[in-house]
Amino acid sequence: MTLWTQSVIEIPAQARGFHLITEFIEDRVEGIERCEAGLLHLFIQHTSASLVINENADSDVRGDLQRHFDVLAPRNAPYYRHVLEGDDDMPAHIKSVLIGTDLTIPIRHGELALGIWQGIYLAEHRDHAGPRSIVATLQGTERI
């Protein structure tokens, strides 16, 4: 029998930038420790924020990512037509397309099988965002 759990996790409003949410997710997803071999799928229900895996140690990595993505997806490009929602909105949609909306992480022996330097990031692309909703779906074989 495959074990399935699914829940909606709300992340409180964050400042623009990259934020580590590994423990927040681990605490709220039901069933990780009951799963021998499986997958955790995380899906953010928004078009101006992303989920991604990256370095969990030096916070300068997260700052550098923010500064570089601001170069890759600048404000006020002369060809933007979608400008009514603020000069941070179209860059936010571009970053969402570049970085992505969903993430699947393996589960192994009752734990997320992240590498030693890996953490789960919420990337908030708006200047003044509200809370963000993530649908977490777990499936796998049950530990005996």
Add this chain to the structure above:
Amino acid sequence: MTLWTQSVIEIPAQARGFHLITEFIEDRVEGIERCEAGLLHLFIQHTSASLVINENADSDVRGDLQRHFDVLAPRNAPYYRHVLEGDDDMPAHIKSVLIGTDLTIPIRHGELALGIWQGIYLAEHRDHAGPRSIVATLQGTERI
């Protein structure tokens, strides 16, 4: 018992750019409405077109994305060596790597659990493409 369905969906040829295909996909994937908690995986079998989630409302977002990705992956960069298939081909491969080939969307209570502003995009990166094939794989718990 986990419910599984799998099918190959053909998308008719599209112009270069970002196209909303949410309803097209929902109409053709078998089993969404029979699924209580599950996942729909979409995989495009091509290297110059992508699948991605973004804003489903203002079509200017899709135009701005196209214009900006043409900046991020320009034609005729002086270091391109793969040029025999046309000046749109190498940019198309780069966009495919940046945006991605597959997408997993949660299913909840018989519906795709998309956020209110989210739609599924086919991003066509070639100037004169043919139809595109998507492998759609659904799995989940059955509704009672």
Add this chain to the structure above:
Amino acid sequence: MTLWTQSVIEIPAQARGFHLITEFIEDRVEGIERCEAGLLHLFIQHTSASLVINENADSDVRGDLQRHFDVLAPRNAPYYRHVLEGDDDMPAHIKSVLIGTDLTIPIRHGELALGIWQGIYLAEHRDHAGPRSIVATLQGTERI
């Protein structure tokens, strides 16, 4: 009954760049040929290397990708603060965020359902990397 297999695959150290690993993966993942309809999930446990799908034929595509990603994520940007691990390290983290850490590929009739031109790439972003670990998780219906 859903078939599940999971294993950790070690890829020997590669030079910086994009490498085709389709056959390497197919040879090492257990159960593909026993699976009628399913999914193979690949997850690289590192923050400076990526997994992605792209063209399997002309090696110039892989060279062009490398040259272009070096433009998109340059060394020594003036705003980088994470510089102690070498001038290839922060570009490697950026490429990892742009290209991604995990990949899901459909399985159909006992084979990976890749398009005719698609291959699985390991993208190594560091100048002098060691071996890389990939967690491979397969699930699907069994062939009769």
